[in-house]
Amino acid sequence: GDSVTQTEGQVTVSESKSLIINCTYSTTSIAYPNLFWYVRYPGEGLQLLLKVITAGQKGSSRGFEATYNKETTSFHLQKASVQESDSAVYYCALGITGNTRKLIFGLGTTLQVQP
Amino acid sequence: EAAVTQSPRNKVTVTGGNVTLSCRQTNSHNYMYWYRQDTGHGLRLIHYSYGAGNLQIGDVPDGYKATRTTQEDFFLLLELASPSQTSLYFCASSGGNYAEQFFGPGTRLTVL
Numbered sequence: 001g002d003s004v005t006q007t008e009g010q011v012t013v014s015e016s017k018s019l020i021i022n023c024t025y026s027t028t029s030i031a032y033p034n035l036f037w038y039v040r041y042p043g044e045g046l047q048l049l050l051k052v053i054t055a056g057q058k059g060s061s062r063g064f065e066a067t068y069n070k071e072t073t074s075f076h077l078q079k080a081s082v083q084e085s086d087s088a089v090y091y092c093a094l095g096i097t098g099n100t101r102k103l104i105f106g107l108g109t110t111l112q113v114q115p
Numbered sequence: 116e117a118a119v120t121q122s123p124r125n126k127v128t129v130t131g132g133n134v135t136l137s138c139r140q141t142n143s144h145n146y147m148y149w150y151r152q153d154t155g156h157g158l159r160l161i162h163y164s165y166g167a168g169n170l171q172i173g174d175v176p177d178g179y180k181a182t183r184t185t186q187e188d189f190f191l192l193l194e195l196a197s198p199s200q201t202s203l204y205f206c207a208s209s210g211g212n213y214a215e216q217f218f219g220p221g222t223r224l225t226v227l
Contacts (some may be wrong), residue, residue: 034214040147044218046158053213091157095214101146101165103216107157 002027004094006106013082014114021077021109023066023092034095035068035075036103039086047078049090087113118142121206121219129227130197136155136191138206146187148216149173149181158205164189168222196226208224 004025023086023105027033037049037059050059065076075092094107128134140147148163154220160173160182163210169210170181180192193200207216 021151036215038218046207048215051213051215097190097212097214100171101209101214102148102160102163103214105158107155 002029002033002094002104003063004092004104004106005094006109009107010112012112012114015084016081017072019077019079019082019086019111021090021092023050023075023077023110025073025075025092025094025104027094027096027104029096029100030098032070034097035066036095037064037066037077037094038091038093038105039077039088039099039108040091040108046091082111082113084113085112119206119208119217119219121204121222121223124220125223125225127225127227129143132193132196132226134193134196135226136193136204136206136224138189138191138219139187140189140206140208140217141187142210142217143186144208144210144217145186146216147183147190148207148209149179149189150205150207151175151200152205152221153185153202161191175221180213180218195226198226 011019036051038046050061052068064079083089083108089108091108094104096102121139149161150158159175163171164183206219209216
């Protein structure tokens, strides 16, 4: 089957410190899935943070980066210096295309940035 | 202007009640989805559709029906609501070459 694992349910980081949120995936449906990070700020809906379609490539947005690593089946989210406004829930997702088009989500990681 | 809208944004009903959640997209996408989001479970797919009149079963379909009346409109129906269906519901649409989805703002449903 297909699955996404985010090992941390909640992460607390001090402002200006670095961040890494782990994401690994497993798939039997597709050899080269699309990979996504979505974010949900308090009181808002989900919005796309970044996506990477090609293995080995890096995506970036708003200071966040993630590299699609097919060897380790990972897509970790990183930021060098977080801000209080980054406090949100972050979801890693695996995209299946072809006859069926679906996103498989991880459970989400709540990031709390302390001033 | 928002491309995926949901109504109502908040809904309170009683056990056994009948609820319809509405979703409209103006992205001209073929695919539309209904999810529920619960603490500790992430987003779970209820039903989805790849066009008007089409319906596909998702991962947690029990207790839910859905109907896609047009390319733009996708409805989620709870005919006998139960407290276990208290949740935050998201609608999304998808089109183009990749699996990227665009989400609505969510509907918070409370079943008393």
